[in-house]
Amino acid sequence: MATIRLTVAQAVVRFLANQYSERDGHEQRLIPGCFGIFGHGNVAGVGQALLEAQVTGSADLPYYLARNEQGMVHASVGYATTRNRLQALACTASIGPGSANMLTGAALATTNRIPVLLLASDIFATRVGSPVLQELELPSGYDISVNDAFRPLSRFFDRVWRPEQLPAALLGAMRVLADPAETGAVTLALPQDVQAEAHDWPEELFARRVWHVARPVPERAALARAVAAIRSARRPLLVAGGGVIYSEATAELARFAEATGIPVADTQAGKGAIRWDHPQAVGGVGSTGSPVANALARDADLVIGVGTRYSDFTTASRTAFQHPDVRFVNLNVTALDAAKHAGVMLVADARAGLVALAEALSGHHVEDDYTRSHREHLDRWNHVVDEAYHLGHQPLPAQTEIIVALNEFLGERDVVVQAAGSMPGDLQRLWRARDPKQYHVEYGYSCMGYEIAGGLGAKLADPEREVYVLVGDGSYLMMAQEIVTAVAEGIKLTIILVQNHGFASIGSLSEQLGSQRFGTSYRYRNPKTGLLDGDILPVDLAENAASLGADVLKTRTVPEFRAALERAAASDQTTVVYVETDPLAPAPESEAWWDVPVSEVSALDSTQQARAVYEAAKRGQRPYL
Numbered sequence: 001m002a003t004i005r006l007t008v009a010q011a012v013v014r015f016l017a018n019q020y021s022e023r024d025g026h027e028q029r030l031i032p033g034c035f036g037i038f039g040h041g042n043v044a045g046v047g048q049a050l051l052e053a054q055v056t057g058s059a060d061l062p063y064y065l066a067r068n069e070q071g072m073v074h075a076s077v078g079y080a081t082t083r084n085r086l087q088a089l090a091c092t093a094s095i096g097p098g099s100a101n102m103l104t105g106a107a108l109a110t111t112n113r114i115p116v117l118l119l120a121s122d123i124f125a126t127r128v129g130s131p132v133l134q135e136l137e138l139p140s141g142y143d144i145s146v147n148d149a150f151r152p153l154s155r156f157f158d159r160v161w162r163p164e165q166l167p168a169a170l171l172g173a174m175r176v177l178a179d180p181a182e183t184g185a186v187t188l189a190l191p192q193d194v195q196a197e198a199h200d201w202p203e204e205l206f207a208r209r210v211w212h213v214a215r216p217v218p219e220r221a222a223l224a225r226a227v228a229a230i231r232s233a234r235r236p237l238l239v240a241g242g243g244v245i246y247s248e249a250t251a252e253l254a255r256f257a258e259a260t261g262i263p264v265a266d267t268q269a270g271k272g273a274i275r276w277d278h279p280q281a282v283g284g285v286g287s288t289g290s291p292v293a294n295a296l297a298r299d300a301d302l303v304i305g306v307g308t309r310y311s312d313f314t315t316a317s318r319t320a321f322q323h324p325d326v327r328f329v330n331l332n333v334t335a336l337d338a339a340k341h342a343g344v345m346l347v348a349d350a351r352a353g354l355v356a357l358a359e360a361l362s363g364h365h366v367e368d369d370y371t372r373s374h375r376e377h378l379d380r381w382n383h384v385v386d387e388a389y390h391l392g393h394q395p396l397p398a399q400t401e402i403i404v405a406l407n408e409f410l411g412e413r414d415v416v417v418q419a420a421g422s423m424p425g426d427l428q429r430l431w432r433a434r435d436p437k438q439y440h441v442e443y444g445y446s447c448m449g450y451e452i453a454g455g456l457g458a459k460l461a462d463p464e465r466e467v468y469v470l471v472g473d474g475s476y477l478m479m480a481q482e483i484v485t486a487v488a489e490g491i492k493l494t495i496i497l498v499q500n501h502g503f504a505s506i507g508s509l510s511e512q513l514g515s516q517r518f519g520t521s522y523r524y525r526n527p528k529t530g531l532l533d534g535d536i537l538p539v540d541l542a543e544n545a546a547s548l549g550a551d552v553l554k555t556r557t558v559p560e561f562r563a564a565l566e567r568a569a570a571s572d573q574t575t576v577v578y579v580e581t582d583p584l585a586p587a588p589e590s591e592a593w594w595d596v597p598v599s600e601v602s603a604l605d606s607t608q609q610a611r612a613v614y615e616a617a618k619r620g621q622r623p624y625l
């Protein structure tokens with residue numbers, strides 16, 4: 001057996017450079033690059049291996065230096081989301097806090113079912129010098145390190161204590177990354193001494209390897225059950241989730257909707273699965289959805305979930321579907337999701353499943369009355385949205401006007417990126433998506449700080465598209481540092497920084513729940529009230545962005561904002577368009593609920609009143625058994 005002598009880290013790099021994924025006959029690199037931040041634990045292991053690969057040309061694994069480890073995992077998720085999970089990036093971090101900083105990113109990736117390979121550096125396998133700097137020393141076991149915290153967050157976790165374990169660990173990691181049902185964060189914990197240790201590897205380890213990304217087809221009996229349920233439904237509603245987009249099943253979804261007349265609502269991850277102006281599209285469903293989709297959901301006797309995990313936002317905390325006999329048919333590549341709400345399980349790839357359903361339902365069409373009723377409702381809603389588009393709110397614009405101006409400005413293939421705050425709700429209600437990859441809102445984990453980093457990854461994955469990041473001031477303050485990475489790498493982002501001096505989202509939620517906007521604005525502490533309701537702080541986030549190397553355009557009105565978008569589009573530099581908005585401006589309602597428990601006993605009137613409202617809403621919650 002021919003062997004090659006390399007360190008463990010050199011072997012990892014060479015192996016990763018030779019992995020490919022394939023779906024529908026198209027091949028691409030499975031791991032086309034690596035983000036990283038070096039420290040002890042990876043600087044002389046994986047870091048040396050990446051350097052050697054670049055200098056000698058022995059392996060092709062481009063390296064991107066990030067500014068925060070959480071940010072680099074977000075960027076990788078942005079990348080893999082854009083590539084429909086066919087490609088993922090690796091992330092290398094130093095031991096202790098460097099790797100621990102990736103934990104939030106791991107949770108985000110796994111929650112959203114997006115692949116990312118985390119190369120977490122670990123304490124010495126030999127333990128000769130223990131405890132090393134940044135080692136968590138637990139009296140209960142010396143083989144536990146901070147990296148064990150990745151176990152519940154990873155779809156695959158392995159710690160390579162010895163070089164001999166590496167080949168199996170690498171193959172296991174690739175299998176999970178490329179499996180649409182299992183994918184998420186994959187963590188390989190690499191002890192710092194093992195990374196630098198040499199070993200004789202079989203040459204075959206580095207052969208070009210292609211991982212087939214499967215499109216499982218539905219079982220015939222399951223298909224028959226699903227078809228029977230759909231044929232017998234009078235008021236079916238299809239809920240399109242992110243799985244439709246990842247599976248590239250949007251054309252098949254449109255055909256299915258046209259052939260059957262079944263209306264299609266979308267989720268946050270699924271927006272763009274159907275064009276907003278498709279005759280069967282009824283907008284977002286759930287807590288932040290459109291009243292049209294929510295009215296249809298309320299009366300639906302059958303919900304056909306395709307590629308959705310039915311988060312509480314989608315089901316309005318299990319109040320969205322109120323028909324006494326509502327049933328579910330769930331087409332999903334993941335059995336976990338297909339089984340939800342005691343649904344008829346159709347475990348399959350979204351595209352393969354939709355094709356099979358369309359074929360088996362040939363000639364079937366919902367009654368004309370049903371189609372007519374939702375069309376009228378939709379026309380009324382589109383009128384409401386048009387009005388929200390041009391509110392003319394004074395003196396500061398409403399956030400909805402900014403979103404809408406952006407929506408109107410964006411080209412068909414341009415991308416909007418968001419994650420947390422009040423914007424995902426406004427976006428789900430108002431955004432008119434014209435391309436499956438236009439709406440990039442991370443709302444599985446809804447992580448403040450994803451926006452800029454995720455946008456960086458999205459742009460890296462598809463440089464031909466213009467990427468517009470919408471970020472609130474709170475989220476900007478949590479994680480703006482990847483602007484520096486964008487500037488250094490010459491990756492152009494247009495970042496719209498929406499300043500409203502705190503948490504418009506949680507502020508309004510707090511008020512609604514009787515907590516009086518407590519602790520949700522970024523203001524001076526007021527000596528009179530003892531609360532953070534004093535003057536506005538002397539904080540200039542526009543200057544902050546400029547200090548990170550971005551071009552900055554400050555705007556105060558919608559026309560100024562539009563002009564700034566024009567200038568940003570004409571530039572090839574990362575540009576921050578700064579805009580102040582009124583956090584109290586009105587926005588159209590979803591007419592749907594979200595379950596956030598209110599204190600059962602309280603000395604505050606506001607809380608008692610909110611509790612009464614909460615208890616009434618809670619009675620509408622259904623188990624869907």
Ligand SMILES: Cc1ncc(C[n+]2csc(CCOP(=O)(O)OP(=O)(O)O)c2C)c(N)n1
Pocket residue numbers: 420421422423446447448449471472473474475476500502503504505506
């Ligand atoms: C990392 C993280 N911490 C806390 C939260 C809870 N949270 C959701 S939205 C929000 C406020 C967001 O503020 P900002 O970005 O300014 O957006 P706005 O609400 O003003 O639109 C908070 C604290 C979260 N989603 N993510």
Ligand SMILES: [Mg+2]
Pocket residue numbers: 421472473474498499500501502503504
């Ligand atoms: Mg804010």
